[in-house]
Amino acid sequence: MKKIRGYVYSRPFMGTKVPQHVQNLVIRDYCKKHELHFLLSTVEYSMLGSLLILEQLLEELETIDGIVMYSLFQLPENIKQRHRIYDYTLNSKSTMHFALEGLSMENEKQKTRVENIWMVRHTLPHCLSFEGN
Amino acid sequence: MFLSESEKKITNEYLENGYIIQPVADQGALEWIRNQYIQIIQSELNISPTINPEQLLNHIEEYVSVDTLNHFRLRMIEGINALEPFREMYFKIARPYLEVLVGNELAMQLRVNLSIQLPNDDSSLLQVHADTWSGDSPFEVVVWLPLVDCFGTKAMYLLSPRASKKLNENFVDRAGKSSKDLYQNIRNEVKWLDVKYGEVLIFNQALPHGNRCNEESETRWSMNCRFKGVFTPYSDKKIGEFFEPITLRAASQTGMKYNPPKVV
Numbered sequence: 583m584k585k586i587r588g589y590v591y592s593r594p595f596m597g598t599k600v601p602q603h604v605q606n607l608v609i610r611d612y613c614k615k616h617e618l619h620f621l622l623s624t625v626e627y628s629m630l631g632s633l634l635i636l637e638q639l640l641e642e643l644e645t646i647d648g649i650v651m652y653s654l655f656q657l658p659e660n661i662k663q664r665h666r667i668y669d670y671t672l673n674s675k676s677t678m679h680f681a682l683e684g685l686s687m688e689n690e691k692q693k694t695r696v697e698n699i700w701m702v703r704h705t706l707p708h709c710l711s712f713e714g715n
Numbered sequence: 716m717f718l719s720e721s722e723k724k725i726t727n728e729y730l731e732n733g734y735i736i737q738p739v740a741d742q743g744a745l746e747w748i749r750n751q752y753i754q755i756i757q758s759e760l761n762i763s764p765t766i767n768p769e770q771l772l773n774h775i776e777e778y779v780s781v782d783t784l785n786h787f788r789l790r791m792i793e794g795i796n797a798l799e800p801f802r803e804m805y806f807k808i809a810r811p812y813l814e815v816l817v818g819n820e821l822a823m824q825l826r827v828n829l830s831i832q833l834p835n836d837d838s839s840l841l842q843v844h845a846d847t848w849s850g851d852s853p854f855e856v857v858v859w860l861p862l863v864d865c866f867g868t869k870a871m872y873l874l875s876p877r878a879s880k881k882l883n884e885n886f887v888d889r890a891g892k893s894s895k896d897l898y899q900n901i902r903n904e905v906k907w908l909d910v911k912y913g914e915v916l917i918f919n920q921a922l923p924h925g926n927r928c929n930e931e932s933e934t935r936w937s938m939n940c941r942f943k944g945v946f947t948p949y950s951d952k953k954i955g956e957f958f959e960p961i962t963l964r965a966a967s968q969t970g971m972k973y974n975p976p977k978v979v
Contacts, residue, residue, distance in 0.1 A: 653955070653956070654955060661972070682955070682956050683825070683955045683956050684825065685825075698959075698960050698968075699954060699955045699959055699960065700955075701971040701972070702822075702945055702954050702960050702963070702971070703953075703954045703955055704971070705970075705971050706946070706949065706954065709946045709947070709948070710946075710947065710948055711948050712852055712853070712854070712948030712950060
């Protein structure tokens with residue numbers, strides 16, 4: 583069974599803040615469904631823009647099979663940083679999982695898929711919005 | 716509006732009725748999907764591959780009880796969605812109609828749903844509702860695809876845009892105390908939509924719809940999946956966790972990455 587380290591946020595991302603225990607519940611459920619051995623989650627520092635914990639996890643990819651983030655929108659907003667993380671993951675032949683979206687990234691095709699979703703979400707605040715009920 | 720005559724015809728039909736029913740745009744994709752389901756069923760239930768597919772689907776109640784139906788349905792959903800080409804096949808079935816009604820830069824639901832309704836089973840009914848009443852954006856359409864002929868109470872019903880407008884104007888009085896009351900109030904106005912295998916239904920999910928106990932002698936198998944314009948407003952069902960862009964165009968791809976020249 584593949585060993586996967588969890589990664590959760592203690593700060594808002596894309597205008598959303600999700601309690602850490604809820605993030606962990608979603609991650610656990612994802613790992614169960616995909617038969618992954620879930621190693622405990624690490625929590626990113628709350629300082630805006632911090633990626634220190636994620637950087638540490640990338641170094642850990644030598645000894646584990648991948649990282650499971652709560653959401654792909656926890657990837658850095660800076661496009662260069664984001665691509666560096668994709669490429670580091672793929673070059674180390676590891677997998678990045680995104681529990682909320684139920685997606686994973688372990689090849690170039692999946693990288694494009696994840697990046698397209700990220701870019702559209704990033705663009706949506708500039709598009710027409712809808713006031714619900 | 717620079718729509719062609721055929722586009723105008725489909726557009727007017729959708730606006731007037733709240734739905735269109737058309738032959739599937741890709742018969743090969745439909746057959747691929749049904750064959751995949753048959754293989755998943757044979758594997759799940761350990762039954763002979765010699766049984767006629769139409770017979771097997773229409774009479775799955777001979778193999779699956781009401782008690783095990785939901786577990787079986789979830790296994791089917793899991794199995795079909797795990798197949799990499801599946802969602803693209805599903806899209807191909809409705810693509811030209813979606814491009815007329817929604818646009819050519821589309822977002823698609825990440826997982827296609829499946830409904831299985833056994834004869835006389837009242838345990839899995841979908842009470843009258845509009846998807847927009849529970850978190851869907853009014854910019855979405857539903858592509859509803861049957862694996863068997865659906866008719867009578869084996870099908871679904873929809874309230875027309877005209878009747879829906881009247882309902883909305885007087886909703887509190889007409890809804891009564893429960894969704895059952897609401898259905899009773901509109902039951903003579905809803906339209907039951909007969910959709911044959913080989914046809915696809917695209918409907919406006921902001922209109923009240925649902926199903927009733929299937930009183931026909933056969934089981935209903937139908938899939939449903941939401942589509943919308945990528946850059947149209949989202950509601951509770953967001954990009955990433957529910958929708959995914961499937962036909963991003965070059966101008967959008969370059970536009971999203973655009974940065975003006977740096978002057979300092």
